[in-house]
Amino acid sequence: MHGVSKVFSNGTLALSDMSLTVERGEFLSLLGPSGCGKSTALRIIAGLGAPSSGRIDWPSSTINAKGLPQGDIGFVFQDPTLMPWATVFGNVYLPLKLQGVGKDVARPRIMETLATVGLADFAEAYPRELSGGMKMRVSIARALVTKPKLLLMDEPFAALDEITRQKLNDDVLKLWRQSGVTVIFVTHSVFESAYLSSRIVVMRSRPGQVYADLPLATSTARSEAYRTSEEYRATTALVSKALQDAIHAGGGSH
C-alpha cells in the first residue's frame, strides 16, 4: 500500500493532518493513548466514514465505487461483531455471500479458513456457544476468508484475558507470516505492539497525529522465548518512552 497519505479533521478534530505510508507486507501497529484517533484513522482507511479533508491513495488495484480496493480489506472490530442468528460457518460465509459466491463454491474456502484459526470443528456452532477468544477467532476467520491484501484490526484483543490474548497474538503472527498479508493493528498495549509489529507508529492526541515511527527488526523469531528476551525488554522500553513522550505532547491527561 503506497502513499496512504491521509489528512482530515472532523467535528472534534480527531485527526489532524495525519500522513502515513504503509508498505506491502508490513505488520504495522498504531499505538497511542485512548482518544488519539487511532481507531478513527483505521476506520477511514477502511472507508467507514469519509475524511473531512485529505485522501487515501491505493496502489494499482481495482477500485470500487466507494474508492476502496474491491474485496481487498478485512476488518476485525474490537468486539467479535458476529451475527448471533448465524452459525460460525454462516458468519464466515458472509463476506463471500455478499459478493455473490455460492455456498457450495465457498465451502472449501470457509473450512480452510476455519482450520487456520483452529475452529474447523465448530462450523455448526452458534456464537453464543463459544468463548470470547473463540468468537474473536471467528471474527478473524471472517476477515481472512476473502483473502484480503490488507487486514485492519481495531484493538481486537482488548477485552480478552491475558492468556487468550497471548495465544491469539501468536496465532495472528503465524497467519501474517504464512499469508504475507499487510496488517494494521490498533492497540493501546505497548507489550502487544512490541511483540507483534514490524513497525510501530506512535500517535499523539489533540490533535491526533503521528508522533513517532519506529521500525522494529528483530533478530529472532517472535515466540515464547522472545517474550522474555533482553531484546524484547529493550524494545518495550523504547516504545514506552515514545508513548510517554506522545502523551505529554498531547497534554498528558492520561
Add this chain to the structure above:
Amino acid sequence: MAEAVDTNLGTDANTVIAPPSTPVGEQVARVLVPVGMLLIAIAIWQLYVVLSGTPKYILPSPVDVGGALLTDWPTLLPSLWVTLSITFEALILALIGGVGLAIVLVQSKWIELALFPFAVILQVTPIVAIAPLLLIYAPNTQTALLIVAFLVAFFPILSNMVQGLKSVDHNLLNLFDLYGAGRWQQLVYLKIPASMPYFMTGLRIGGGLSLIAAVVAEFAAGSAGAGSGLAFRLLESGYRLNMPRLYAALILMTLTGVAIFGVTSFISWLVLHRWHESAVRREN
C-alpha cells in the same frame, strides 16, 4: 430443549460429558401439575353447582356446558368459523401491512416523519369506538369487523418491527458497508434477522389482540343473524338465559386464544431457540 444442541461440538475434547438431562419424573410432573390443577378446578366448580343447587340459568355446571357444547355444536361451529376467519385474516393482513410498512419507514427518516402523525392518531384512538362508523362505510359487517381487527393487530406488529429493524448492531452495519453490501442485502441478511426477536413479540401480541378485537368489534357492531361470530352467539345466549351455551361459546373463544398463543409461541421458539437469549435455557 437446549440439550440436543452440542452433540457434535465435543469432538476436540477428550471426554464427552453427557449433558444433564431432566429426569423423566420431572418431565411427567411438568405436564401433570398444570393439567391436574385445571381438572381439580373444574371438579370444584361441578361440586359447588351440585351442592349449592344453583340453577342452570345462573351458573351451569361443567357437565351442562359440555352438553351444550355437544348439542349446540351445529350452531356454534359456523360462528366459531366466522370468528376464526376474521381473526386470522386480520392477523395475516396486519403481518403483511405491519412488516411492509416498517420496512418502508426505516428506509428514510423523512418517510418516517411524514407518516408519524397518522401512526400516532390511529394507535391512540380506541379502534373499537370507530366500529359503528366502519359499519356505515364497509360493504358488510364482516368486512367492518375485519378492518377493526386488522387495525388493532397492526400497531404492535408495526412498532415492534420498526424497533427491531433499527436495533441492528452498528458494527455489523459497518461490516456490511465494508463489504459493499447493497440496501437489499443489508435488509435481507442483516436487518430482518436482527429484528426477529422483536417481530416475534409483535406477532404474539398481535395474534392475541386480533382475536380480542374480532370479538369486541362484533359486540360493538351488534351483528345478528346468519354469518355471525361467537360474540353474537354469546350475546344471544345471554338474552335467552341459555347459560350453558353462553359458557360453551366462551370456552371456544378461550380455546381459540390458547391455540393462537400456543402457535405463535411455538413459531417464536422455532425461530429463536438456537440463538436468542429469550429462548435459550439458562445454564449455570
